Amino acid sequence: MLxxxxxxxxxxxxxxxxxxxxxxxxxxxxxxxxxNLYLLNCWGxxxxxxxxxxxxxxxxxxxxxxxxxxxxxxxLIEVPGVAESALTDAQVAEVMNWVIQNxxxxxxxxxxxPYTAEEVHRSRETRVLDIAQxxxxxxxxxxxxxxRE
Ligand code: HEC
Numbered sequence: 001m002l003x004x005x006x007x008x009x010x011x012x013x014x015x016x017x018x019x020x021x022x023x024x025x026x027x028x029x030x031x032x033x034x035x036n037l038y039l040l041n042c043w044g045x046x047x048x049x050x051x052x053x054x055x056x057x058x059x060x061x062x063x064x065x066x067x068x069x070x071x072x073x074x075x076l077i078e079v080p081g082v083a084e085s086a087l088t089d090a091q092v093a094e095v096m097n098w099v100i101q102n103x104x105x106x107x108x109x110x111x112x113x114p115y116t117a118e119e120v121h122r123s124r125e126t127r128v129l130d131i132a133q134x135x136x137x138x139x140x141x142x143x144x145x146x147x148r149e
Pocket of ligand 1: 043044087
């Protein structure tokens with residue numbers, strides 16, 4: 001009996017701890033909000049404000065620039081950190097739309113339509129893996145169009 005009570009109290013404390021931890025992660029946000037999906041799946045490499053880590057992951061502040069060059073929209077959801085994440089197709093779409101609107105809002109082209117779960121699903125099935133090379137040629141295209149230096 002006593003051990004049951006102790007176990008119950010322990011479980012209660014543990015449960016409250018978990019809820020407390022989530023409250024710290026993102027006050028006021030639902031657990032599955034795009035912000036929390038980002039914190040749990042992307043923050044480790046791209047950091048809190050999308051500043052990135054030199055030599056590890058690029059900043060996301062100007063990620064919307066890719067939407068301005070041919071193949072860039074596809075590229076953004078084909079990078080391994082996104083396509084190979086544990087997120088569902090719908091969650092990938094949600095977090096990517098959030099990343100774009102949140103970190104590079106002022107660079108989003110006017111004709112941008114949000115990613116959908118179907119688009120992510122198709123992309124995950126057909127994507128090609130020469131990511132570094134594709135990134136390089138997209139960045140070159142941006143320079144050629146005066147989008148980035
Ligand atoms: C293990 C580190 C890592 C994690 C985790 C990660 N990324 Fe990345 N991300 C990278 C790297 C490295 C690149 C550059 C392309 C490449 O080589 O994969 C990149 C590129 C990107 C790009 C394209 C921007 C550019 O300049 O190339 C976007 C957008 C992006 N990541 C979003 C995300 C999102 C959203 C998540 C979470 C679902 C995520 N990443 C998780 C390392 C990571």
